[in-house]
Amino acid sequence: MSRRWYEAGPLPAAHTTRRRDTRLTILASLAAAGGLWLLQAFAGGYVVHMTCVAALFAVLAVSYNLINGVAGQFSLEPNAFVACGAYVTALLTLSPAEKAASFILEPIIWPLSVISIPLLPALLIAGLLTALMGFLMGFPVFRVRGDYLAIVTLGFGEVIRVVANNAQAVTNGPLGLKGIPHLTDLWWTGGLLALTLFIIVRLVNSSYGRALKAVREDEVAAEAMGINAFWHKMLAFTTSAFFEGVAGGLLAHLITTISPSLFTFFLTFNLLIIIVVGGLGSNTGAFLAALLFTYGGEWLRVVEEPLNLFGLHIPGIPGMRMVFFSLILVAVMIFMRQGLLGRREFSWRWLWAVLDQRRP
């Protein structure tokens, strides 16, 4: 029987190789940090910027996958969480003078007008507030299932956008916030990505993660086994809200200008493509697809630029990229519903076994 190269047969039990795997993880993290240092030192501003964006998208995709893929609750709200995190962080770090200057239609309300704190506590507060928002949202949201859940969470995203447009004394309305300090760098985004991967992978591999998967497969059966489906969904939702909020905060400090039009359903749609292409339920898939999406998306800009092919002039078509992306999503659903990785995950044991069977 022939095996594909990535099929490694039965893997050894996890606890037998734990020490080796931990060491390998630490080594890989050090290598990644070294890579970041090299990028920081030698790469141009554009590459650094794209890498920051890619890392933030990876954080968003992995946390979105927790609720959509692992817990199987198909929801459409990440734009709401990212918006919440971005606005809270930006409002906390902007200097009072900057705020006074940009709130021209309506002055900013009192406590926010004088506050200005460093990035780290601001990110923490933003994450916690977003998690709180997710927690409160969860009560009505998890009363419904399936496609209704999708529509209700989409509705929440729209409501947040409408609020951001109208609560001018807090969000500055459609004008948005300008002059946010450019504090996000490779270390912040890389650090957040490492933390997110560490916590979410640990969560998925814990008893809570197994319970979440049980809820995904069959909620009634899971409840019969004594799993409280509601609180497990809440756990996944709140955790995912926390990381999406923090990522939103870093995003605000990367692009330095935010406005409600940045956090439409379009953002959620991009994340949805990422986790569907990666394979709903696979953290590795979400991570890889996020990188593929960010860098591949840049590469696809080619189709929007004018092209001279053997004397044949093809004018660039702006906007063609999104047409491609939507086609990819439909095609993946029709022809390759498992995505790139299905529910497979990367593990050192797997890598070890693959390398082992290759050895002559």
Added chain:
Amino acid sequence: MDGAQLTQQIINGLTLGCLYGLIAIGYTLVYGILRLINFAHGDVLMVGCYMAWFGAVQFGLPWWAALMGSMLLTALLGVLIDQGAYRPLRRAPRISALITAIGVSFFLENLGLVVFGGRPKAFLRPEVFNHIYQWGSVRVLSLSVWTPIITGLILAGLLIIIYRTRLGMAMRALSRDLVTVRLMGIDTNRVVAATFAIGSALAAAGGVLWAMKYPQINPLMGVLPGLKAFVAAVLGGIGNVAGAMIGGLLLGLAEILLVAWLPELAGYRDALAFVLLIGILLFKPTGIIGEELPE
């Protein structure tokens, strides 16, 4: 607010409600049969508007011919979407079909941006709809009088199809039990295709009336009306045509009266539909006259 103003606002609300209702019927028909939220419905509406725009402005057709042509072409588009994107997923989990629908919706929007351009196009209101009637201090655009009449005619035609023809009988049976209907020797795919055609044609009609009311069109114009019409369908009880109409009228009235009574909340108008949606799903998930649909 005096009586005249209130009358005025109620007429505005009913006109808007008719449009929501027409669009909501498309959602409710498809959901009733396939249990699929056809996310692309709002964008089908947008395409319908552009078809009518091309007919009326580019080819100089009279408005009714442009409307008919647009309904026909849009019906075709609806069938095409169903056969191309949804049919391969009939046996897949429902969420897969939903994701595909979201993909189709973005595909239409972005293709619209590429083909039609992002700049809004002016949609001319034909003469018939451009008069202003005045009764005392109530001023009403003739479009606002015609919209309920046209809606009523379309609705009557639809109800005849659903309750008096074999196709309608097949559609009603399909919404009960797809597998059994297939066993009875009915070509379910044709019935589903017909459903998409009818729903899309109604979306085109609603869209053209919408474009006459707010006389400009752009490739993203279908998003909000589409989402709100879905809420209207849920409000009335999804799967039920009369319910969709009632839900549409209620949503239209609620939006207009919110803005009339509390002008300081006018900016939150677009959020009202979703707040309503959350409320309905919490307290009466089957809607006003809906019944529990079999899974």
